[in-house]
Every structure is written in structure tokens, then in C-alpha cells.
Amino acid sequence: KAGVTQTPRYLIKTRGQQVTLSCSPISGHRSVSWYQQTPGQGLQFLFEYFSETQRNKGNFPGRFSGRQFSNSRSEMNVSTLELGDSALYLCASSFRDSSYNEQFFGPGTRLTVL
């Protein structure tokens, strides 16, 4: 099976712009989660989607949004970019809809805001 894929891998934007990141989960996985990784904060949960519904959201401002399509692919959008949004954005997918299960991560999108 192909792993989780994320596009683009690298992105450079300027303050005030908006950006859309894409994630394709492992085939058959219906849950997609997004995390932000920064050097000082580790991995912080952004949101999780399951069957096109947002099930949970982390403590991030409304500038961060996401969606999931019927084929389970997901996008996240950041509007009005700030310098502090520079980070590695990771997407993870899971395939069970009950009990716990490991999440499989993609390679991430490295966003740099200038």
C-alpha cells in the first residue's frame, strides 16, 4: 500500500498570503488528522476529520481550517499568514473507526513564511 502523501513538500509564502496544503491518506483510511510541528512546541494537534466531518479541533485560531472530501483526501488552509506559522505541517491517517489505533504520518509540508 502507498503511504500517506502530502503536497507540496516545501512552500514559501509571505505574510498576509493564504496557503492550501493537501493530504492523501492510505487507501481505506477514513480518519485524517493534521498536526503542526515547531522546534519549541513539538507536535500540536490542529484538527481531525472522519468521513468528511470534523470530529475534533485543537487550540488554533480560526485562520486555520480544513476539509475532507468523499475519497478521504484532506486539505488544510491557513489564511492571512503570519511569521509564526512557519512550521512543518504533518498529516496522519488511521483506519479503524473504534478504539485506538496508530496514526500513520506523511512526510509533511515545510511552510516558510517570510
Added chain:
Amino acid sequence: DQQVKQNSPSLSVQEGRISILNCDYTNSMFDYFLWYKKYPAEGPTFLISISSIKDKNEDGRFTVFLNKSAKHLSLHIVPSQPGDSAVYFCAGGNSGAGSYQLTFGKGTKLSVIP
């Protein structure tokens, strides 16, 4: 409030010896825990998990111990190999929360010296 803490930012171990990575948590609702390994420029890779109904789980060279009363878990790697050099993240989850949100620690950088 940091619900998952990895108090050692880094750890150096000689090849062949045991590596012990520690993790503390404060959220009593966590009922499963996972360890991930991360190399630079890659997404985290799942290593091993443990349910709160167990106190130990083994997988090859990796063993995770859970002490619920102390809200503490540890990952043992025996024997340590140079390829184990990476950042290790501990994460907790709540299977009753209705989502796959994981709460991660900030990571411990393990260096295995040949």
C-alpha cells in the same frame, strides 16, 4: 498545560547498551499511549503502543512500560543501534473521545554512539 511531558530533550547512549526514554502524563482520560520515531525531513514513524489495561508491551528490541499510578511510561531499546538515533515522541490518546486526537510530548533526541 502540557499534558504529556518528555523531560529529557536529549539522551546519548553507547551502541549495544540500553536506551531508556521517559514520558509523564497528567491527563487521566488517556487510555492508550504510542511511541513514534522521527528522522529529520520525514514524518514520525509508529514504533509501539500500549493500552492502559497493560503494564508492558514488547516488540523486538522495543519494550514500553506503563505505570498508571505514577502516570509514567518508558520506552526501552535493547540493544541500542546507531540507526536508532532519532527524535522519539510519546503520545497519549483517549479512545472514548470519539476522535483520534493524539497529544504529543516535545520529544527526546536519542543519539546512539558507535
